[in-house]
Amino acid sequence: MYAPNFSEIAAVSVRRLAWAMGANMSQAVDVMVKAVPAFINAEKVCACCKDKTKCSACAFHNSGEMPEKALGLLYLEVSK
DSSP states (O other), X not given: OOOOOOOHHHHHHHHHHHHHHTSOHHHHHHHHHHHXXXXXXXXXXXXXXXXXXXXXXXXXXXTTOOOHHHHHHHHHHHHO
């Protein structure tokens, strides 16, 4: 599996999200990826997709699936 190198800001941000969630960094990245479709037009992303065989594993195709812990954190941020 492909494992990207994170920039310093990405690594620091993921680490802090993980701490806030009481989770590990992999789980925090998963939450961040699942949150992205709420802010980006999923239809445009899907229209540009070059791998139509993995739709069932894609956050854009499955937008709206968000772990409860993450929803709580997102809600706190929005309500401030």
